[in-house]
Amino acid sequence: MLSLDGLSLRYGKHLALDGVSIRVDRGETVVILGANGAGKSSLLKAIAGLVKPDPGLTLHLDGRPIAGLAAHKVLEAGIALVPEGRGVFADLTVEENLRLGAYARRARAGETRQRAFIFELFPKLAERRAQLVGTMSGGEQQMVAIGRALMSNPDLLMLDEPSLGLAPVVVGELFEALGRVRDAGVSVLLVEQNVSLSLALASRGYLMEVGRLVGEGAAADLRADPAVQRAFLGLTH
Structure with a gap:
């Protein structure tokens, strides 16, 4: 679907x-693994149209070229990004944040259905729909950020470090x-950064180092790879 x-x-x-090439098939979950500074966030931002790549990029979504599109047009094409740090509107309520997520034309017809799906995913948001997001915990704010992205009815949801700074029990709920x-x-x-949970969720993964892809494979194969275990999972055997 994404090429x-x-x-x-x-x-x-x-x-x-430096010359990164990836694909995400329809319905697939793919994880990008790498140390801080490897270029992972820059990769997501480039796909989302938030930064300008060098000439020569080929980027297609469902066969349509989207390289060079402005960020709002990438969203209309069907790609939503949950950025690192969440990027929620703290002075607005949960409901208002979600309504902003449905601003894209592609989202309007299914707004009621998407909101119901999000409230099923995150019942706390339904209970606190009138609460100002700035008064919520970090985990709850991350739920709002994901919900807002899903309100755009995306074909591809991109998430940048969604578990960063969250308590382990909240991380488990998030990955569920x-x-x-x-x-x-x-x-x-x-x-x-939570490699173990990511590889349990994903079907495939890519490994990045200093701006380049250095490996890829099925999630189960990466999890069993001794080199990946040493580098990412902290295992020595």
């Missing part, structure tokens, strides 16, 4: 991404919800 080939990106003289999003047929591209 990306030859993505390079510079911040001034710094080469952040992402499993239900996957099971609903939404493709997911995930950047996440």
